[in-house]
Amino acid sequence: MGKLYVVGIGPGGIEHMSLRAKEVVEKSDIIVGYNKYIDMIKSIVKDKEIYSNGMKGEEERCREALKLSKEKNVALISTGDSGIYGMAGLILELRGNEEVEIIPGITASSAAASILGAPLMHDNCNISLSDLMTDYEDIKKRVKLAAEGDFIISLYNPKSKGRPHYLKEAIEIIKEFRGENTPVGVVKNALREGQEYWITTLKDFIDEEVNMFSIVIIGNSKSFIKDGFFITPRGYKLEK
Amino acid sequence: MGKLYVVGIGPGGIEHMSLRAKEVVEKSDIIVGYNKYIDMIKSIVKDKEIYSNGMKGEEERCREALKLSKEKNVALISTGDSGIYGMAGLILELRGNEEVEIIPGITASSAAASILGAPLMHDNCNISLSDLMTDYEDIKKRVKLAAEGDFIISLYNPKSKGRPHYLKEAIEIIKEFRGENTPVGVVKNALREGQEYWITTLKDFIDEEVNMFSIVIIGNSKSFIKDGFFITPRGYKLEK
Known part of the structure; x- marks a missing residue:
């Protein structure tokens, strides 16, 4: 049984992530996110399994993140704060019994x-x-x-x-x-x-x-x- | 000639600070802030010179931080985002020719x-x-x-x-x-x-x-x- 972390990485790049957000990404098995955002933190995710798709694939991406988290630890990343115009809402709307934690970030x-x-x-x-x-x-x-x-x-x-x-x-x-x-x-x-x-x-x-x-x-x-x-x-x- | 960093430490504790905020606090010579906030990050400031005062001493604290920054690197800390109901505004209002950088944090x-x-x-x-x-x-x-x-x-x-x-x-x-x-x-x-x-x-x-x-x-x-x-x-x- 894994866990899904919905992570706001802040404005972009590693240095404005919170220590907690960075730690959670580093200890996750799978990283899910829009390709451009994953690219911004590539130095800490390069050895990991990645599920990435383009803009406007939000619902599919969230369903996949929830599914993957049944087996492994998954970090779903977005820029800014995951809770302000981010992916936290969609994840909680689609969630069944998966374990989910929201990690806030610095909003735009x-x-x-x-x-x-x-x-x-x-x-x-x-x-x-x-x-x-x-x-x-x-x-x-x-x-x-x-x-x-x-x-x-x-x-x-x-x-x-x-x-x-x-x-x-x-x-x-x-x-x-x-x-x-x-x-x-x-x-x-x-x-x-x-x-x-x-x-x-x-x-x-x-x-x-x-x-x-x-x-x-x-x-x-x-x-x-x-x-x-x-x-x-x-x-x-x-x-x- | 020093520099003044106005740092939002986020909700409290080290783990929700940004990496940049932590780095700036660690490399500063002097830490200025309300005692309760300094206490929240004491593990990274314990060997530093500290200028601390109580609630409602905001103007005095900001003037002191600006003065100290003429000689040394100073981190003025507040919880949350220093730019939302924080100390960033007062510092920029009182600023003369001191070098100031605002480091954002996760707001409450x-x-x-x-x-x-x-x-x-x-x-x-x-x-x-x-x-x-x-x-x-x-x-x-x-x-x-x-x-x-x-x-x-x-x-x-x-x-x-x-x-x-x-x-x-x-x-x-x-x-x-x-x-x-x-x-x-x-x-x-x-x-x-x-x-x-x-x-x-x-x-x-x-x-x-x-x-x-x-x-x-x-x-x-x-x-x-x-x-x-x-x-x-x-x-x-x-x-x-």
Whole structure:
């Protein structure tokens, strides 16, 4: 009888994995995951049995991981936190009597924030702009209510070829509630190979360079830019 | 010339730190932090110079960390992610010309979620119920808009002696928008010594056992409980 570990490896690469996540991957017999993610940690999985498939094979991958775990220890890996837009939910939905443990990781908005400065210091939300599994009307409603509530907003999956205008529309909705100088940060490939980032404002934001591997963070009404850092104050009254 | 690392150690203990966070702490000359947090990683800091003070000494602690980093390498540690309700913002607000790097960690809502199952699989938000630095009216407005937007809601600092009724009031606001069977999970001391958790529903929720070291997670309209796990579906149409 084996066990299935659903592991968030963090932004990518070994160094931002938790010690527990690394240990669990190293002691597993079989590694299951999307090829690109397995590649990111290949130095610790190279001698192992691997079950890998392409994007959009999520259900098949999860069923296979559960089946394999009846006999052996299996690590199903995803980037970021396995519990935020990751594989933890699907595994628990499909689970029969297999033993499952969820190992959390650093989610993409935390990784992106650490590059930009400290944008997420107050109440904040994560919204995915992907409409593969959510109605676009519901997504827009969420963006509007988050903007109205003055949440710092992290947009996951901000742009893809199939829906090139969603990000622009989300920014327009947010502009109805926030000043034009509100900071906006974009991070591509946060804390992994190919990292790029820039900080701008709602007024000057252009979506051209944003892609699926980006996170877009929009500040709240108190966020500001200082010395190149995007900062949201926690609210301390400083003794200056 | 030294450098200041602002390090999120994750939920507590060494094993949920990232490899990078551990490495940075190990190579720093001086460790700065609240005594309780330093205690959680004492096995890797015991031979180091330590500057520690109590709760509510945040500004003094940050000023000291910046000053010390002019000469030596300093790690300023906090639990969770240093960038979410942590010390990253205050450091960057107070920073002059010191070199600063933010090292992200696993935030408390991710840690709590991994214990409960997979509650955060869709759009979600973090709200702190602490009114030390935020007006209570603003907090209630955010809870209402998050509930209206069908966000999964993670409540940080859900209860303290000075504001015993806020959590109850937040739950009442959420009930206006969600069904009475919506799952609610409470995790105390997630992934560290003293961990306890329970899963209930909006209807049956009682706040008695909740304290400052707890995270309370309220599901969205599609969340459910299965085999003791709190699950929010991502939206996959499963083949069954």
